[in-house]
Amino acid sequence: MTTTGSTESTATDVVARVTDLRVHFPVGRGSVVHAVDGVSLDVRRGETLGLVGESGSGKSTTGLALLRLVHVTSGTVEVAGQDVTTWSRRQVKPLRRRVAMVFQDPSASLDPRLTIGASIAEPLAVHGLRGSKAERRERVGELLDLVGLRPDMADRHPHEMSGGQRQRVGIARALAGEPDLLVLDEPIASLDLSVQAQIMNLLRRLQEELGLTYLFISHDLAAVEHMSDRVAVMYLGRIVETGTPEQIYRNPAHPYTAALLSAVPTADPARERERRRITLHGDIPSPVDPPSGCRFRTRCPAARPDCAEKDPDLYQVEEGHRAACLYKVEAVREMRAGADRATG
Amino acid sequence: MSEPVLALEGLTVTFGSARGTARVVDGVDWAVHPGQTLAVVGESGSGKSMTVLSATGLAPRGAKVTGTVRLLGEELTAMSDADRRRARGRHIGFVYQDPMTSLNPVMTVGRQVSEACEEHLGMSKQEGRKRAVELLGLVGIPSPEERVDNYPHQFSGGMRQRVVIAMALANEPEVLIADEATTALDVTTQAQILELVAGLQERLGTAVVWITHDLGVVAGIADRVVVMYGGRIIEQGKVDDLFADPAHPYTQALLAARPQPGVRADRLLTIAGTPPLPTELPPGCAFWPRCPVRGDARCEHEEPPLVEVAPGHEVRSFYRADPAVTEERSA
Amino acid sequence: MSVTEPNAEHAGPAPTPHVSERGRVWAALRRNKPALAGLFILAVLVVAGALGPLLAPYGINEVDADHLFQGPSRDHPFGTDDAGRDVFSRVLVAARVSLLVGLVSVGIALLVGVTIGLVAGYYRGVVDNVLMRCMDVLFAFPVLLLAVAIVAVLGRGLVTAMVAIGVVYTPIFARVTRASVLSVREQVFVTAAVSTGASDWRIMRRHVLPNIAAPLIVQTSLSLAFAILSEAALSFLGLGIQPPQPSWGRMLYDGRGYVQDAWWMGLFPGLAIFLVVLAFNIVGDALRDVLDPRQLTKDEARRTA
Numbered sequence: 019m020t021t022t023g024s025t026e027s028t029a030t031d032v033v034a035r036v037t038d039l040r041v042h043f044p045v046g047r048g049s050v051v052h053a054v055d056g057v058s059l060d061v062r063r064g065e066t067l068g069l070v071g072e073s074g075s076g077k078s079t080t081g082l083a084l085l086r087l088v089h090v091t092s093g094t095v096e097v098a099g100q101d102v103t104t105w106s107r108r109q110v111k112p113l114r115r116r117v118a119m120v121f122q123d124p125s126a127s128l129d130p131r132l133t134i135g136a137s138i139a140e141p142l143a144v145h146g147l148r149g150s151k152a153e154r155r156e157r158v159g160e161l162l163d164l165v166g167l168r169p170d171m172a173d174r175h176p177h178e179m180s181g182g183q184r185q186r187v188g189i190a191r192a193l194a195g196e197p198d199l200l201v202l203d204e205p206i207a208s209l210d211l212s213v214q215a216q217i218m219n220l221l222r223r224l225q226e227e228l229g230l231t232y233l234f235i236s237h238d239l240a241a242v243e244h245m246s247d248r249v250a251v252m253y254l255g256r257i258v259e260t261g262t263p264e265q266i267y268r269n270p271a272h273p274y275t276a277a278l279l280s281a282v283p284t285a286d287p288a289r290e291r292e293r294r295r296i297t298l299h300g301d302i303p304s305p306v307d308p309p310s311g312c313r314f315r316t317r318c319p320a321a322r323p324d325c326a327e328k329d330p331d332l333y334q335v336e337e338g339h340r341a342a343c344l345y346k347v348e349a350v351r352e353m354r355a356g357a358d359r360a361t362g
Numbered sequence: 363m364s365e366p367v368l369a370l371e372g373l374t375v376t377f378g379s380a381r382g383t384a385r386v387v388d389g390v391d392w393a394v395h396p397g398q399t400l401a402v403v404g405e406s407g408s409g410k411s412m413t414v415l416s417a418t419g420l421a422p423r424g425a426k427v428t429g430t431v432r433l434l435g436e437e438l439t440a441m442s443d444a445d446r447r448r449a450r451g452r453h454i455g456f457v458y459q460d461p462m463t464s465l466n467p468v469m470t471v472g473r474q475v476s477e478a479c480e481e482h483l484g485m486s487k488q489e490g491r492k493r494a495v496e497l498l499g500l501v502g503i504p505s506p507e508e509r510v511d512n513y514p515h516q517f518s519g520g521m522r523q524r525v526v527i528a529m530a531l532a533n534e535p536e537v538l539i540a541d542e543a544t545t546a547l548d549v550t551t552q553a554q555i556l557e558l559v560a561g562l563q564e565r566l567g568t569a570v571v572w573i574t575h576d577l578g579v580v581a582g583i584a585d586r587v588v589v590m591y592g593g594r595i596i597e598q599g600k601v602d603d604l605f606a607d608p609a610h611p612y613t614q615a616l617l618a619a620r621p622q623p624g625v626r627a628d629r630l631l632t633i634a635g636t637p638p639l640p641t642e643l644p645p646g647c648a649f650w651p652r653c654p655v656r657g658d659a660r661c662e663h664e665e666p667p668l669v670e671v672a673p674g675h676e677v678r679s680f681y682r683a684d685p686a687v688t689e690e691r692s693a
Numbered sequence: 694m695s696v697t698e699p700n701a702e703h704a705g706p707a708p709t710p711h712v713s714e715r716g717r718v719w720a721a722l723r724r725n726k727p728a729l730a731g732l733f734i735l736a737v738l739v740v741a742g743a744l745g746p747l748l749a750p751y752g753i754n755e756v757d758a759d760h761l762f763q764g765p766s767r768d769h770p771f772g773t774d775d776a777g778r779d780v781f782s783r784v785l786v787a788a789r790v791s792l793l794v795g796l797v798s799v800g801i802a803l804l805v806g807v808t809i810g811l812v813a814g815y816y817r818g819v820v821d822n823v824l825m826r827c828m829d830v831l832f833a834f835p836v837l838l839l840a841v842a843i844v845a846v847l848g849r850g851l852v853t854a855m856v857a858i859g860v861v862y863t864p865i866f867a868r869v870t871r872a873s874v875l876s877v878r879e880q881v882f883v884t885a886a887v888s889t890g891a892s893d894w895r896i897m898r899r900h901v902l903p904n905i906a907a908p909l910i911v912q913t914s915l916s917l918a919f920a921i922l923s924e925a926a927l928s929f930l931g932l933g934i935q936p937p938q939p940s941w942g943r944m945l946y947d948g949r950g951y952v953q954d955a956w957w958m959g960l961f962p963g964l965a966i967f968l969v970v971l972a973f974n975i976v977g978d979a980l981r982d983v984l985d986p987r988q989l990t991k992d993e994a995r996r997t998a
Contacts, residue, residue, distance in 0.1 A: 072548035073519075085888050114890035126881040131903040140899075141889040180636040188885075195889070210405040210637055211575055212652075215619035215630040222629065237548065244621030244630070267624065281553035283578030285617055287601045290582035297557060298550045301518040 032099075033199045033231045034084055034117065035060040039093035041079050049306045053079040055255035056093070061199060066225065066232040068246030068263070070239055072278075074302050075252040077235045081201040084233065085117050086110050098198060115145050118192035122204035124184035128176040134187045135172030138162070141195040161190040166220060182213035186220065193224070201233045206241060218245060239282050243267050248338075251275050254313040255305060260332070261339030271341035274314045276350045280357070294357040312344065319356055320349040365435060366393035367536045367569040368417070368454075373429035375409070375416045375593075377640070384640040386412045386425075388593040394537065394586075397563065399570040401584035401601070403577065403616075405637045409593035410573050411541050418454060418539070419446045434536060452482050455530030455568075459542040461522035464529070465514040471498070471525045472510030478532035497528040502558055520551035527558065534566065541573045556583055577616060581605055589613050592638055592648025595668065599675030609677035611655045647678075657681040721983040728979035734972035741788035749782035754937050762955045772957035774947065783939040784961050790940050791969065794855055794924040794933075795917045801859030802920075803913060806866025811897055813867070814874025825871065828864040836861050837926060844932045854933040858923045862916050869912045873905035880904075907984035914977030918970040925966050941966050 041054040054076040061067045071077045082088045083095055086102060094103045102113050118141070121127035128137050138161055139154045141147070148154040159169035165186040176184055185205060192200055202221070206214040218241065224230055234245045242249055243263045250260040251272065259272040270276040277296040284290065298317045303309055309316050315325035325344060332340040335347065343349050375387035387409040394400040404410040415421055417431045419438065431438040433453055438446055458464050466474060475497055476490030485493060491510065498506035501524040514522055523543065530538055540559070544552040560583060563570055572583060580587055580601065587604045589597040589612070597610040608614045618631040635652045638644065644651050646663045653661065658680035660666070668676045722728050741748070757777035765772045771780035809828065813821040831839070843857035877883065878901060886896050927933035928942030936943060941962040948959030 072550065087884065087888060111890040111892075114888055119885070119888040121881055121885055123881060127885045129882040129886070129900050129904070132899070140886065140891060144889050144891045144895065182636050191885075191889070211577075211616055212405060212619055212633040213636055215632040216634075218621070219629050219632060239549070240621045240623060243623065244626065263626065278550060281549045282623075283552075283556075283576070283582045284623060285577040285581050285605060285620060287581045287584075287605050290578075293582075295553060295557070297553060299554075301520050301551065302548070 031063045032060045033063050033097070034233070035094075035096040036080065036083065037094045037096070039080065039083055039095065040091040041076070041083055041088050042091040045306065051305045052255050052308055053088075053305060054083065055305075055308065057252070057255070057257055058093075059250055059257060059260070061231055061233055063198075063231055064225075064229055065247040066234050066245050068242035068249040069233060069235045069252060070237065070242045070249060070278075071252035072237055072302060074254065074305055076255040076305070077237075077252045078203050080252070081119070081203050081233055081235050084199070084201055085114055085119060087119075112145070115141065115195040116197055117199045117201060118195060118197035119201045119203060120185075120188050120192045120205045123208045124181060124188045125176060125208075127188055128184060128191075130176055133173050133175055134179070134184075135162075137176075137187060138172070138191045138194055141191065145195055147195065157194070158190075161194055162187075164193065164224070165190045180213075181209050182216055185209060185213075185217055189217075189220065189224070193228070197230075199231045199233065201235070203235045204237070205234075207236065207238065214241070221245065239267075239279065251278070254302060254308050256313055256342065257332070258314065258343075259339075259341040261335070261341075265336070265339040269335075269339075270350060271335040271339065271347050272314075272343050273318045273320050273349045273353050275341070276353060277317075277319075294354070296353050296357045312342070318349070318353075320345065320352045364395055366395050366432070367434060368571065369393035369432045370413070370417050371430040371432075373413060373417055373427070373431065375412055375421060376426045377424055378426070379641065382641070385643065386593050386640045387416060389429075390588075390590075390593075390595055392586075392588050392595070392598065394569045394571055396536070396569050397567045398585045399563065399572055399583050401580040401587045402571065402573045402590060403575065403580055403587060404590035405575055407592070407637045407639055408590040409640070410590045412593075413590070414539055414541065414571060414573060418450050419443070420450075448482075451478070452533055453536045455527075455533070455535040455538045457523070457526050457530050457538065457540040457543040459545050461519065461526045461546075462514065464526045465522060467514055470511050470513055471517070471528075475510075475525070475529050475532055478529060482533045493532070494528075497531060498525070500531070500562070501525070501528045502554075503528075520547055520554060523547060523551075523555055524558065527555075527562075531562065531566070531568075535568065537569045537571060538563075539571045539573070542575070543572070544579065545574070545576070552579070559583070577605075577620065589616075592643050593640060594648060594665075594678060595676075596649065596678045597676065598668075599672070603672060603675045607672070607675075609671050609675065610649075610679055611653050612649045615654065655681075718980075718983050722979055725979050725982075727975050731972040731975035731979070734968050735976065738788055738792060738969055738972070741785050742792035743789075745786040745789050749779070749785045751779035751782040753783050753786045753939050754778065755782075762951070762958075764955075765957055771961040772955065774944075774955070774958050775951065780944070780957060780961055783944060784941070784965050787939040787941050787944065787962070788965070790851070790934055790938065791921050791924060791966075794851070794858065795920045797855045798858035798920045798924075799862060799913060799916045801856065802862035802866050802916065803909070805859070806863040807870045807902075807909065809863070810867040810870025810872075811874055811901065814871040815878060815893065815897055815901065817875075821871070825867070828867045831860070832864040832868075836923065837930075840923065840927055841930070841932060844927070849932050849935060851934055851938075854924055854927050857927070858920050861923065862920065865916065866909070866912060869908055870905060873908050874901055877901050877904045907980075910984065911977050911981040914973050914980060918973035918977070921973070922966065922970050 037058050039054050039057045043051045043053055045051050057080055069077045069080065079088055083090055086105065090103055094101055096102065097113060097116055105113065128134065135158045138158045142154050142157060148157050158172050162169045162171060167183060167186050206217050209217060225232060234242060236242050246263055248260065249263050249266045250257045251266065251274065253274050259266060259270065259275045266275060267279065270279055277298050280296045296319060300317050303316055311326040311328055312330050315321040328344055330342045330344045332342045333346065334340050371391050373387055373390045374385065377384045377386060390413050392400060402410045402413065416425060416427045421427050433449055438449060441449065472491060472494045475494040479485045479490045479493045480487065495506045495510050498510060503509050503521060503524055517525060544555050547555060556579065559570065562568065574580060584601045587598060587601050588595055591612050597604065597613045608617055615631065615633045619633065621630060633652050638648060647661045647666050650656065650661045660680055666678050666680045668678045670676050755778060757773065760773050761775060761777045763769055763773040769779050769781065771784060774780055809824050813824040839861050840857040843860060844853050847853040847856065883896060883900055886900050924933055925942030925945065928940040929946040934940035934943055944962035945959050951958050
C-alpha cells in the first residue's frame with residue numbers, strides 16, 4: 019500500500035500517520051468484520067483531513083485507532099513520529115492527551131451526572147495539568163469562553179443545555195489537554211441544520227486561532243468539502259480516493275466517489291431536475307465477507323471481469339490526487355456516459 | 363386543479379402541562395393533490411411531524427387537536443375513532459425514519475405486507491401472499507418470491523425501508539406520508555429510495571407528503587414546500603419560487619447555512635441560538651429572538667400574518683424580507 | 694444574517710432552570726403518600742434505634758415476678774412477658790439490633806457485591822466469568838441454609854448473624870451492579886472518558902458508579918427489609934442474637950408458646966418486623982419509580998420534531 023500523502027512530507031509536519039492499518043473484529047461463529055482493511059493516510063500539521071464515507075466504510079474505526087481505542091490487527095499507527103501501535107496501557111495515556119476526540123452525539127458523550135465544568139476538567143485532572151482546583155476552574159472558564167459559552171455555565175448539567183451548546187462543551191473538553199490532533203467523529207451529524215453551521219464556523223475559528231490539526235470524519239459530503247484541506251474517501255474499509263476538495267469534488271477519479279457525489283441532493287430545484295444521477299444498485303456488501311479484487315466492483319456500473327481478480331492500488335491521477343481503480347479515469351467517464359444515456 | 367387528497371385547515375395541537383400550555387402546532391393549513399409531492403420542512407421542535415400525526419389521528423395521548431382535516435373530501439376530524447382508523451388504514455400509507463420500528467422483528471416481511479391487504483382489502487391469505495410478492499418486487503427487492511419469507515433482520519437498512527414502503531403501499535393508498543424516511547440512510551441508498559418513490563408516484567398517482575429537514579431532498583422531489591418554525595407555517599410556495607426567492611429570513615438563513623458545493627466560503631452564514639422548545643415560544647413572531655432582520659417593531663409582541671408575496675407564495679412576516687437588505691444588515 | 698460571533702450561543706434561549714437531582718427526587722417522594730408513610734415509619738425506627746434505651750420506660754431485663762403475662766395496660770402498653778419484662782421496652786430497644794444488623798449486613802453485601810459486580814461488568818471476559826460463577830454458587834443455596842451453615846462455622850451471635858446475612862445478599866448486589874455496569878460502560882460518555890486517557894479506576898469511580906447509583910439505592914432499600922427479616926428468622930431459630938439481649942425474632946420465638954394466653958408477646962414484635970419490612974419495601978419501590986433514568990432526561994422534548 020502506498021501512503022496517501024505526497025512523498026515530500028517530512029516526519030516533522032506529519033502529526034499522525036497510519037500505514038496499512040487493519041482493524042478486524044470477531045463477531046462470533048468464527049466470522050470477522052474487516053472494519054478497516056489496509057488504510058494508509060497521514061495528517062499534516064495545521065490541516066483538516068476530511069474522511070468521508072457511508073456507514074460501514076470504516077471511517078470512524080480509523081479515527082478510533084489513532085487514539086488506540088480499538089485493537090489494531092496489523093499495520094502501524096504513528097503519532098508525532100512515534101510508533102504507538104504496540105504501546106502499553108501506561109504509554110497510551112499521554113497519547114490520549116496528544117490526540118483528542120469529539121463525538122457525534124453530544125448528549126451521549128457527556129456524563130449526565132457531571133457538571134459540564136467537571137467534564138471539561140477531566141483531561142486536566144487525568145494528566146495532572148493544572149494542580150489546584152482553582153487553577154483548573156480558571157482553565158475551564160477559559161475553555162468555555164473559547165468555544166463561545168459563558169464561563170458561569172460550568173456548573174450546569176448537560177440536560178440543561180441545547181444540542182449545539184453541548185457540542186461546544188464536547189469541543190472544549192477535547193481542547194483541554196492542548197492536543198496536537200483533534201479527531202472529529204461526525205461532529206455535526208446529530209445537530210439541527212442552523213446549529214451545524216455554527217459548529218463548523220467554531221471549528222474553523224479555533225483552527226485558525228490555535229493552529230489545530232483536524233481529522234474530520236463525516237458522511238456529509240458538503241460539510242467535508244467545506245471543512246477540509248484534503249479529503250480521503252472510504253469504502254468498505256479502504257481508501258478509494260484522496261486529494262484536495264477541488265480535485266475530488268470537481269473531478270472524481272473513482273467510480274464510487276462519482277456515484278456518491280451524484281447522489282447528494284443540492285438545494286437547487288432546477289439543478290436537481292437536470293441532475294444525471296449515477297444510481298448504484300444494491301447495498302454495501304457485508305464487511306464480514308468483502309468482495310474479492312476491487313471492493314466496489316459489485317456495485318460499480320463500470321466494472322469489468324478482471325476487477326474481481328486484481329485489488330487496485332492507489333494510482334496518481336495528478337499531483338496530490340490518487341484513486342484506486344484499475345481502469346483509472348476511464349471508468350468514471352464510462353459511468354457518466356451511461357448516466358447520460360439513461361436520462362437523455 | 364383537482365380536489366386535494368388531504369387538506370388541513372387551521373390545525374392546532376396543544377399540550378397542557380404544569381408549566382402552561384404548549385402550542386406544538388398552531389393554525390396550520392395545507393393541502394396535497396393527487397400525484398403531487400408536498401414537502402414539510404423544519405428543524406426539531408418545528409411541529410412538522412406532529413402536524414401530520416395529529417391530522418391523521420395519531421397524536422400522542424394528552425394532545426388537544428382542533429381544526430379541520432379532510433381526507434378525500436371527508437372530514438376526518440368529525441369521524442368516530444373507529445371510522446378514522448379505517449379511513450387511515452385504507453387511504454394513507456406511512457413510512458417512518460427508522461424502518462426497524464415499523465417492522466415486527468418476529469414476523470416474516472411477507473406476513474407483514476399481506477396482513478394489511480387482508481385487513482383492509484379483504485383478501486384471503488393466499489391472495490395476500492401473492493400481493494406481498496408483487497409489492498416487494500414493485501419496491502425493487504430482488505427475488506421477492508424468496509425474500510417474502512425472510513425476517514426483517516435479514517435485510518439491510520435500505521432494503522428494510524423498501525419493505526416498509528411496500529407495506530405502506532399495500533392498500534394502494536391515495537396518500538403516502540414519509541416522515542424523515544431517508545434520514546437514517548446513506549446517500550447512495552437515499553438516492554435509490556427517492557428514485558423509487560418518484561417512480562411509484564408517477565405510476566400510481568399517489569400524493570406524497572414528505573416531512574424532512576433536508577432541503578436538498580426537498581429540492582429534488584417536491585412540487586410545493588411548507589416551511590415550519592415554532593409550530594407555525596412561516597413560508598410556503600412552489601418549490602422553484604421558494605428556493606429561487608426565499609422570502610422569510612429563516613428560510614433564507616436555512617438555505618445559506620448549508621455549505622454550497624464548489625464554494626469554499628471562509629465562514630458559513632448562521633442563525634444564532636437554537637430552535638425554541640414548544641414550551642418556550644416567545645410572544646410575537648416565533649423566530650424573532652434569532653432573526654437577523656427584525657424588520658418591524660411589531661415582531662416582538664405581535665404574530666405576523668401569512669401574506670402572499672407572489673401568486674401561491676406566502677410568507678409570515680410584517681415586511682417582505684429583501685435579501686439585499688438582509689445581507690446589508692448582517693454585515 | 695450574521696456570521697457567528699464567538700458568543701453566538703449566549704443569545705440562545707434561556708435554558709431550563711437548574712433543578713437539583715436531590716430536589717427533584719424529594720419533590721416526587723413528597724407527592725407519593727405511601728412513600729411518605731414508609732419514610733415516617735423508618736424515621737420512627739431510626740429514633741428508636743438511636744434513643745431506644747433512653748426512651749424505654751423499663752429496663753429490658755427488669756424482671757417483675759408479680760406481673761407475669763400481663764395484657765396491654767397503661768403501665769405496660771404492649772403487656773409483659775413470661776418473666777414480667779415490659780414488652781414495649783424490649784421492642785423499642787430491639788429496634789437498634791434490627792437496624793444495626795440490617796445496616797451492617799447490607800453494608801457488607803453492598804461493599805463486596807458492588808466491588809465484584811463492578812469489576813466483573815467493567816472487565817468482562819474471564820474475570821467476569823469466574824466472579825459471577827462464584828456468585829451463582831452462593832446464590833444457589835437457600836438463604837437460610839447458607840446462613841445456618843455460616844453460623845455453624847463461626848458460632849452464634851450478633852457478628853455472625855451480620856456476616857451470614859451479608860454473605861447471603863452479596864450475590865444480589867453483584868448481579869444488580871454487573872447488569873447496570875454492562876449497560877453504562879457501553880455509553881459514549883465512557884468511551885469519551887477513555888479517550889481522555891482516564892484510568893479504569895477513575896472511570897469506574899467517576900463515571901460508572903454515579904450512573905448506577907439509582908438501581909443500587911433501590912436494591913439497598915429492599916435488601917434492608919429482607920436483612921431485617923432474615924435476622925428475625927435467624928434469631929427465631931436461636932442462631933442470631935443471644936438472650937437476654939432482646940431481638941424481634943427471638944421475642945417472636947419466645948411468644949410462640951403463649952399465642953393463646955399472652956398473644957401480645959408475639960404480636961408486637963411481629964408487628965414491628967412487619968411494619969419496618971413494609972416501610973423499606975414501599976420506599977424502595979417509590980425510589981425505583983422516582984429514580985427511573987427515563988425521567989432524568991428532560992431534553993427528550995427537544996428531540997420530538
